[in-house]
Amino acid sequence: MPNWKRRLRDGALTIAVMAAIFLLVLALQRFFVADKLIPMLFVLGVFIVSLQTEGYLWGVAASLIGVLLVNYAFMFPYYAFDLLSPVNLATAVVMLAVSVMTSTLTTQISVQQQEKAAAERERMRANLLRAISHDLRTPLTSISGACSVMLDNHDTLSEEKQLTLLGDMRRDADWLIRMVENLLSVTRIDDKKLLVSKVPTVLEELIDTVLVKFYKHYPQQQVEVSIPDDFVSIPMDAMLIEQVLINMLENAVVHAKGMTRLSLTVAVEQGKACFAICDDGCGIPAQRLNGLFTGYLDRDQEVSDGKRNGMGIGLFVCAAIIRAHGSEIHARNLPEGGAAFSFALDMEESDEQ
């Protein structure tokens, strides 16, 4: 939120709260003698303002307004200022103290929260780096090794052997490229605000782009697509959402053992575009369902079967991207077997930036 907008909001809030308290006191006075309650209510108002606004300014302003209002309207002499009586001065001091102390406290808490969030981001980043370095080492080793073998033995290796090595090298390099694309996606998210730049994107064009790229890597895997017939335009960072959908489709191909059907569905419901990717494979082991999107990064031990398992990073990236779009990603097992991944995006353009 820009600074002036925030100030405007805080100022309006201060005036609204104090006016509400004033009116409340006026109303109460119709029913009973509320003299003892009046300063307490105003202190409450000051407390609310200090709690809800930023910095000290508004809390102090509220306590001044409070002192003046109480002094003017509710203290003898009524409807006239008498600022120098000891009672009034004491009231003013108390209200000021409340506002300053509350503001100090709330400022401290918000600073602490920011520090905590920063530490959390830092931890995620460190984990991601560690996981990635681990995952990149294997294919890099095999590419470098294969190159050495071919350079050293180019005259003795059979052509067939050389072709096998080259084929392996290309497969490893392709895998590295996809992994690096994931990394690039993460850097596109502005991590300070955790926001992405959203552009209205035509759903049909998005799905087409995703499928073209997916079929390039997995030409043998059919995807059943179901999207609305109408013209649907969704504000999003298209490159990132494309990455999410490709990761989720790839994840199904790699992990859903025994899969015969893979579907990609988008439905528009209540101002949201709901994306779902379902398969009829082996499902997700129950112990992995929790922390599926971060669990990989917290796991320190090597992957047990020694096989590369880059999809952990892929899912982590998916979750980060969807979160940056102000939504959540969900994974569940289907009752009829298989797994479903889903997320929803707002159809309306929000002006939260």
Add this chain to the structure above:
Amino acid sequence: MSNNKYRILAVEDDRSVSSLLHAMLDAQHYETLMAETCAQGLMMLSSHVPDLVILDLGLPDRDGLEFIRTARGKSAVPILVLSARATEKDKVTALDLGANDYITKPFSTAELLARIRAALRYSRPGTEQNKLPESRFQLHDLAIDYENRTVSVASQPVHLTQTEFNILAQLAQHAGKLLTYAAMNEAIWGAADPGGNKKLQVNMANLRRKLGIRPGDNRYIVNELGVGYRMQQGEE
């Protein structure tokens, strides 16, 4: 392949990429020239008059975008940008400056060669903008007759509105070239659409429906999300 004696200038400072380009282009019997800096590239552009330029944007002396700007002042040579910068904004900037195509690193060699062929065909004498365009366009089972303004898919006529036909014709006449939203808006409506690209996108959606294009089974028009559209290369 006899018609492959095209002269291609590659401006690229990274040694591995440039030796890869050299090997790849030699294998296709193109005549290959290499430049390592923007200045050297511009000099070779004037002295050797290549048929196509492959351009890296991150050059040591100046930004590759400067190369496009300067080159466009004096030459219509097709420029194919080959860059690691991958955001929509980078692509749109380079294309709107006059680049013909944009390929991000890492690239597949097959893809790069296909784009080179497309760009060369686009620039060949006879299809240049100042000459009369061909009267027909054929791509798989899609046929466009520019003179009679008719379109058919698998010999079945398709009825398009004026705007839809103009969009399709615009794409087909520049087949193989990536057209940005801005360039499309300019060509169809004569000015950038103040309401963004919605009008163009809605018309494209209708066009896809009428041509029977399904997501993932799109044989005619490639979507470059956030950048623009490209018609696949037609047949001779």
